[in-house]
Amino acid sequence: MTDPIRRRRLVAVLVVLAAAAASAQPTPAPHGVPLDSLARAFAETHELPSLVLGLVVDGERTVVGVGGVNGAAPDAHTLYEIGSVTKVFTALLLADAVTRGETTLETPLADVLGLPVAAHADGPVRLVDLATHTSGWPRLDDAMFGLPDYDEGDPYAGYGPDELAAFLASTVPATAPGAAHAYSNVAAGALGYALAHRAGTTYQALVADRVLAPLGMSETVVTVPDSLAGRFATGYDATGAATPYWTFQDATVGMGGLRSTAADMLTFVEAAIRPEATPLADAVALTLEPRVAGTPPFGQGLGWHLLTLNGGNSMAMHDGGTGGFVSFVAALPQDDIGIVVLTNRAGDATALAFDVLGRLRNARAGLGG
Structure with missing residues (x-):
C-alpha cells in the first residue's frame, strides 16, 4: 500500500478501532465464537469506518460495534x-x-396499478x-442513466413514477413471467409502488403501519427524523470518500430505501426464525416458502434468498448495498440463529457473516472452529 492518502485513511481507521478497543467492555462469545475479535479484524482488513455485528442465538442477543x-x-x-434488504420488507x-385477502400472488401488476404493462406472449407480469x-x-431501466439530472452518486434520485410508467408500457419481458430467475431492482421498486398505490398511501406509511x-x-x-439523525452514520465509497445518502422516489423506494439499526434488524430476523411468535405469522411464513429453484443449494422465496446448508437446514438471507453502506441479514430457523451485519463503507459483508455462522454451527455440533 504505497498511496499516502489511502495509508492515512487506514491509520485513521486503526486509531479509531484501537480507541474503541481500549474502552470496550468484554463481549460475550456465544458458544465460544469471539464476535468482537472477528468483527474488529474484519473492519481493520477492509478499512471500515464502523461495523456493527448482531447475533441472536436461542433468543439471546449479542451486539458488537467497532469503529x-x-x-x-x-x-x-x-x-x-x-439498501436491498428493503426488498424483503x-x-x-x-x-x-395476500393473507388479508386484499390481493393474490397471481394478480397482474397492471390490474393493481391501472397502467399499461407490456406483457410477454405467455402471460402478464404478476405480483409474485x-x-x-x-x-x-x-x-x-437503462433509461435511468440518460435522465438529464442523473447522478451516479445518487442514482435513483431522478427516477420517479413517470419514468417507471414509461418502462412498464414499453418493456416486454425477456422471458415468460415466472419462468426464469434474474435479479431485478426495477421489479422490486415497481412492487413497492404498486402496493402503496393499491393501499392509497405512501410506501413509508404502508411499511410503518403493516410491518414496522x-x-x-x-x-x-x-425519511430519518431529527430524533435519529445524530445516530445516522456517514457513508463512504470503496475509495474511502464520503458519499451522499441515496434518494428514492415512490417508484424505487421499495427496492432499497430503508434505513435501520442492528436492534431493529435483529427483531426482523427473529420474526423469520419464529413467525408464529409475531402478529404477522402467516405473512412471514409465506415469504419463507421456496418458490423458485435456483442452482443448488440456492432458491428464492418472496424477497428472501434461500440456501440449504450442510445437514439440510435452511437459511433465509439478503444483502444490501448503497453508495456508502453494506448490509447483510440472515435467519436460520432450524438452528435458532439470526445474524445482522451493518457497515458504512461500500464493499461486501457476507464473508464476515458466513465466517461467524460457520464457526457457530460447528461449535454447536461439537466440531472445531
Whole structure:
C-alpha cells in the first residue's frame, strides 16, 4: 500500500478501532465464537469506518460495534442504510396483503396499478414475479442513466413514477413471467409502488403501519427524523470518500430505501426464525416458502434468498448495498440463529457473516472452529 492518502485513511481507521478497543467492555462469545475479535479484524482488513455485528442465538442477543460514528462507538442503535434488504420488507407487504385477502400472488401488476404493462406472449407480469425476481425484466431501466439530472452518486434520485410508467408500457419481458430467475431492482421498486398505490398511501406509511409497528421496529425509516439523525452514520465509497445518502422516489423506494439499526434488524430476523411468535405469522411464513429453484443449494422465496446448508437446514438471507453502506441479514430457523451485519463503507459483508455462522454451527455440533 504505497498511496499516502489511502495509508492515512487506514491509520485513521486503526486509531479509531484501537480507541474503541481500549474502552470496550468484554463481549460475550456465544458458544465460544469471539464476535468482537472477528468483527474488529474484519473492519481493520477492509478499512471500515464502523461495523456493527448482531447475533441472536436461542433468543439471546449479542451486539458488537467497532469503529466510530459521529464521535462515538457504534452500537445496536446506530442507523445505517440497508439498501436491498428493503426488498424483503416489500415482499412481506405483499404477503401481508395476500393473507388479508386484499390481493393474490397471481394478480397482474397492471390490474393493481391501472397502467399499461407490456406483457410477454405467455402471460402478464404478476405480483409474485416481482417478489421472486422472475418478471423477465432487466436489473435496471437503462433509461435511468440518460435522465438529464442523473447522478451516479445518487442514482435513483431522478427516477420517479413517470419514468417507471414509461418502462412498464414499453418493456416486454425477456422471458415468460415466472419462468426464469434474474435479479431485478426495477421489479422490486415497481412492487413497492404498486402496493402503496393499491393501499392509497405512501410506501413509508404502508411499511410503518403493516410491518414496522406490528413488529415493534421503531428505528427503521425511509425519511430519518431529527430524533435519529445524530445516530445516522456517514457513508463512504470503496475509495474511502464520503458519499451522499441515496434518494428514492415512490417508484424505487421499495427496492432499497430503508434505513435501520442492528436492534431493529435483529427483531426482523427473529420474526423469520419464529413467525408464529409475531402478529404477522402467516405473512412471514409465506415469504419463507421456496418458490423458485435456483442452482443448488440456492432458491428464492418472496424477497428472501434461500440456501440449504450442510445437514439440510435452511437459511433465509439478503444483502444490501448503497453508495456508502453494506448490509447483510440472515435467519436460520432450524438452528435458532439470526445474524445482522451493518457497515458504512461500500464493499461486501457476507464473508464476515458466513465466517461467524460457520464457526457457530460447528461449535454447536461439537466440531472445531
